[in-house]
Amino acid sequence: MSPPRDHRVLIPVDVLEGEAVPEPIVDAFASIPVVLLGYHEIPDQTAPEQARDKYGDRTRADLEELRTVFEDAGCDVSSRLAFTHDRLKTFERVAVEDACDAVLILNPAPVLETVLVALRSDVNVEYIARLLATILTDTELELTLFHVAADESDRAAGTELLETARSELIDVGVDDDRIDSTVVVDDSPxxxxxxxxxDHDLLVAGESRPSIQRAIFRDRAKRLARRTVDPVVVIRGEYLESDADEPTAPDEDQ
Incomplete structure (x- = not known):
């Protein structure tokens, strides 16, 4: 087994629009280092520097208040501020720059008790298990490992995949009685x-095919985040590198 590694989760928050992080999310992620990205998406005709001059003080104050909430929960938290024309590209870039293992897309979370973990293949299962174990620390969250098989002939392979994932989770300290498994057959994963x-309070989904040619949110995980009302944790491919996106104005680090 490879040695343990540190983990970090990026949480983008549009504080200027009044977006907040629900208390159950703060509590669940208190045991893992967090990067708070205070961002605001601006029109193409507005320069980031112009938006920063106009809204920077207010946004920094709101971001600092949110950062304090995480600190009070015992979280190792840092923060960044960005005004951007493309929020998804900014999420991708900051995740790479700050070596974040996952990105949390906020949605309402009045309670947080159960987690659905959607697995497609055994790519990075050990890596995903370690991150999940870190998130589960000091919580009572229960997991359902979930796989969608294309047809009945693939069901056995899906069951084997989830058993592998279960074993990895147990190996890193997650109690077996907190883990359930479900395989379904469907041609629309x-x-x-x-x-x-x-039926769950948090969705965890990996990138479809982790590789240096793919970026966060450009596959199934992006569509899931748009179609579910649950918070969504998108686990990055371990070797993701940033694309050659058009230059953006530097963010402010806090």
């Missing part, structure tokens, strides 16, 4: 995951 997520 995204729809099946969205349907299953309705």
């Amino acid at each position: 995204t729809a099946a995951i969205v349907e299953a997520s309705a």
Whole structure:
């Protein structure tokens, strides 16, 4: 087994629009280092420097207040501020720059008790298990490992995949009685995951094919985040590198 590694989660928050992080999310992520990205998406005709001059003081104050909430919960937290024309590109870039393992897309979370973990393949299962174990620390969250098989002939392979994931979770300290497993057969994996997520409070999904040529949110995880009302944790591919995006104005680090 490879040695343990540190983990970090990026949480983008549009504080200027009044977006907040629900208390259950703060509590669940208190045990893992967090990067708070205070961002605001601006029109193409507005320069980031112009938006920063106009809204910077207010946004920094709101971001600092949110940072204090995480600090009070015992979280190791840092923060960044960005005014951007493309929020998804900014999420991708900051995740790479700050070596974040996952990105949390906020949605309402009045309670947080159960987690649906959608797995497609055994790529980075050990890596995902370690991150989940870190998130589960000091919580009573229960997990459902979930796989969508294309047809009945693939069901056995899906069951084996989830057993592998269960074993990895147990190896890193997650109690077996906190883990459930479900394999379904459906020719529309995204729809099946969205349907299953309705019975859970948090969805965890990996990138479809982790590689240096793919970026966060450009695959199934992006569509899931748009179609489910649950918070969504998108686990990055371990070797993701930033694309050659058009230059953006530097963020402010705090």
